[in-house]
Amino acid sequence: MGLLHRFANPGRFLRLAARLQPWTNALALVLTGWGLIWGLFFAPADWQQGDAVRIMYVHVPAAWLASAGYVALAVCSVLSLVWRHPLADLAAAEIGPVGAAVTAVCLASGSLWGKPMWGAWWVWDARLTSVLVLFFLYVGHIALLRAFDEPQRGYRAGAILALVGAIDLPIIKFSVQWWNTLHQPDSITLTGAPTMSTSMLWPLLISALGFSFGFAAIVLARLRAAVMEQRLRVLLLSRGNAAAGAPS
Structure with a gap:
């Protein structure tokens, strides 16, 4: 917890985030490009599914990140409710839309994969249904944050x-x-x-790592913007209060 509270100061967080942002951006681009090019064009086709299996180089990383993003959302919620961490609510607010987008990619790519394999775009499979519920949870979290006039009530409900x-x-x-x-x-x-060939496993892992850095890069950029917006709002409010209290 000491490390978490060390970066609770907005100024300290912004300095650290500014140093991390270029690295996360670069790693996301390089690893995602490497993994997808390898998987989509050079990895072997599956002996049963043929080239349709190449959808997994997008679908599987998106599925992993859909759950991992929600874990991060839950951790931020604990930090907010229990330890009142000042950046936890902002982080949760920025993770939600990115997690929802990744979950939507997971569902869409799963449908594209399911059509040639199962003969249908959608079936009420247990995993498909539970991931759809996860998407609605992300959307519900986003909506709750904006459902109250007082931001803190929205953060708490979310x-x-x-x-x-x-x-x-x-x-x-x-x-x-x-x-x-x-x-x-x-x-x-x-x-x-692993139960898959290493010639398919390695591009999948590289793609998943690239997607993960991409998720982190987008959340980090959104959180930096949110922190700066909050600091600007506080500054403008303090200046407005000072001007209102100044003698005419």
């Missing part, structure tokens, strides 16, 4: 929704084990060896 909605994450993760679904079991796990 934080509570984010924590309650976190129950959807294990459902997404274990849906293929808990129910009979059309999704295959996870090819990459922490407890066992």
Whole structure:
């Protein structure tokens, strides 16, 4: 917690973020480009799915980030509700739209992959449905933040929704084990060896890493803008109050 509070000061955070931004931007562009070019044009086709499997180099990183982004949203909510971290609410507000966009990419690319494999754009598969619920949770969080005239009430309501909605994450993760679904079991796990060829695994991992840096770069840029906007608003308000209290 000491490290988190160290960067609670807006000025200190902006200085650190300004140093990190070029690196996250560059890594996102290089790794995403490398992974996608390798996966889409040079990795082998799957023996069952053919070239349709190449959609996974977009779909799988988007799916990972959809859940990871919501984890970050829930962590910011805990920091806000429990420790009153001054930047946690702003971070949550900026993570939400990016997470919703990534989840939408996950759902859209999953539909493109599902059509040739399952013969339908959409089926009420357990994993598909739970990811759709995740998208609605992101959208609900965004809407709640803007539903109150007092920003702090919106932040608090959004934080509570984010924590309650976190129950959807294990459902997404274990849906293929808990129910009979059309999704295959996870090819990459922490407890066992990958079940896919390394010629497909490496571009997937590189693409996922690039997507992750891209997610971080976008959130960091949005958060920097939000912090500067807040500081400018406070400065203008203080100047307005000073002008109003000055003797005529």
